[in-house]
Amino acid sequence: xxxxxxxxxxxxxxxxxxxxxxxxxxxxxxxxxxxxxxxxxxxxxxxxxxxxxxxxxxxxxxxxxxxxxxxxxxxxxxxxxxxxxxxxxxxxxxxxxxxxxxxxxxxxxxxxxxxxxxxxxxxxxxxxxxxxxxxxxxxxxxxxxxxxxxxxxxxxxxxxxxxxxxxxxxxxxxxxxxxxxxxxxxxxxxxxxxxxxxxxxxxxxxxxxxxxxxxxxxxxxxxxxxxxxxxxxxxxxxxxxxxxxxxxxxxxxxxxxxxxxxxxxxxxxxxxxxxxxxxxxxxxxxxxxxxxxxxxxxxxxxxxxxxxxxxxxxxxxxxxxxxxxxxxxxxxxxxxxxxxxxxxxxxxxxxxxxxxxxxxxxxxxxxxxxxxxxxxxxxxxxxxxxxxxxxxxxxxxxxxxxxxxxxxxxxxxxxxxxx
Numbered sequence: 001x002x003x004x005x006x007x008x009x010x011x012x013x014x015x016x017x018x019x020x021x022x023x024x025x026x027x028x029x030x031x032x033x034x035x036x037x038x039x040x041x042x043x044x045x046x047x048x049x050x051x052x053x054x055x056x057x058x059x060x061x062x063x064x065x066x067x068x069x070x071x072x073x074x075x076x077x078x079x080x081x082x083x084x085x086x087x088x089x090x091x092x093x094x095x096x097x098x099x100x101x102x103x104x105x106x107x108x109x110x111x112x113x114x115x116x117x118x119x120x121x122x123x124x125x126x127x128x129x130x131x132x133x134x135x136x137x138x139x140x141x142x143x144x145x146x147x148x149x150x151x152x153x154x155x156x157x158x159x160x161x162x163x164x165x166x167x168x169x170x171x172x173x174x175x176x177x178x179x180x181x182x183x184x185x186x187x188x189x190x191x192x193x194x195x196x197x198x199x200x201x202x203x204x205x206x207x208x209x210x211x212x213x214x215x216x217x218x219x220x221x222x223x224x225x226x227x228x229x230x231x232x233x234x235x236x237x238x239x240x241x242x243x244x245x246x247x248x249x250x251x252x253x254x255x256x257x258x259x260x261x262x263x264x265x266x267x268x269x270x271x272x273x274x275x276x277x278x279x280x281x282x283x284x285x286x287x288x289x290x291x292x293x294x295x296x297x298x299x300x301x302x303x304x305x306x307x308x309x310x311x312x313x314x315x316x317x318x319x320x321x322x323x324x325x326x327x328x329x330x331x332x333x334x335x336x337x338x339x340x341x342x343x344x345x346x347x348x349x350x351x352x353x354x355x356x357x358x359x360x361x362x363x364x365x366x367x368x369x370x371x372x373x374x375x376x377x378x379x380x381x382x383x384x385x386x387x388x389x390x391x392x393x394x395x396x397x398x399x400x401x402x403x404x405x406x407x408x409x410x411x412x413x414x415x416x417x418x419x
Contacts, residue, residue: 050302051280058329070414070415072412072414075411082098082100084096086127088131092108097138099125101140102121102126103118103148103157110413127196139199143193193213193217196239204245204247207222208223216235217232230270236256238255241254253285274320277308282301287299288338289339290339299336303348305334305344306323307326307365308321335348338382340384342358347377351372352374353378355416377405378404381400398416
């Protein structure tokens with residue numbers, strides 16, 4: 001395992017949608033299903049370019065030594081026995097969740113032992129996770145969202161709520177207007193997801209939770225009482241795989257190859273579609289926003305990360321973004337993206353994590369290197385500044401956690417110089 005300079009051009013892999021494992025009728029076989037999901041077929045795609053119409057923002061030239069990042073592999077966190085689908089960080093802990101429904105907690109103290117505590121188990125596969133204060137929210141394969149609270153002394157997570165809540169369900173079953181048709185001759189109240197909850201996100205002020213699902217909808221929940229406030233039905237033509245929230249917009253990425261931009265104007269209760277971003281040629285798997293929300297990064301099965309930027313001088317109603325270019329180098333599907341400051345981290349089915357740094361001009365990117373070592377696709381990433389500091393010795397130090405379908409979590413310490 002190690003870190004390599006990013007100097008080679010990309011190769012190709014077979015396009016796959018993250019939705020495909022839903023076709024397996026036995027939901028307890030996630031591990032085998034997800035292995036099949038990322039099986040490559042280089043013969044059929046070895047001659048196909050990745051989004052040739054989108055200009056590249058990176059160079060394949062060897063970066064100068066002054067911009068070379070330093071890394072230190074710290075450890076591998078082992079205890080999970082099935083693919084890891086979600087990672088999240090608190091001030092003291094790393095929280096991991098897997099396809100066999102296990103949720104584990106690990107200390108962020110790199111000098112402590114790498115053993116973990118099994119803090120929750122017994123429900124279905126965990127597909128997504130987000131932290132809200134002292135609570136952890138998880139999206140599951142049984143179409144539900146669960147809210148957990150950690151008992152620090154006993155190292156146990158207690159499930160304090162399941163969404164939709166009982167009161168929410170009870171209030172909606174009475175009136176016919178609350179029912180929607182989910183398939184022919186089958187109805188359900190609009191507060192229910194009817195397929196895997198694939199992504200979760202918090203509003204910037206922490207008052208709302210957004211959930212996206214393979215049922216093609218996204219829903220809005222109030223954090224104070226977990227009431228479902230809104231459901232955008234048929235938001236996409238296929239499964240929703242990713243969702244991120246800025247201060248004024250919601251972005252959803254789907255297996256239908258599209259990214260949609262939604263906005264709720266002041267005084268309105270419903271989100272409205274303000275734009276559709278179409279450039280990817282296969283399922284969109286991952287979305288991430290820059291800190292100020294002006295740049296959107298999207299990763300897909302076409303192996304490219306597209307960089308979208310808000311046009312300068314646009315009015316408030318012009319919420320769409322335009323393509324700035326693409327970050328290329330991964331040889332298989334992009335599965336996760338994380339942004340910290342001006343550094344972008346991407347995980348792929350090619351079993352690597354790449355580190356990209358935005359240039360001072362804001363228009364170019366340098367691929368600083370590749371983290372290798374996992375034996376399976378990188379499904380989730382968590383990144384934090386080391387010790388909460390933003391800079392030291394002419395650069396910035398990061399802790400990078402990679403969760404993989406090989407059932408392991410690997411931790412690196414990364415130092416990125418100022419450019």
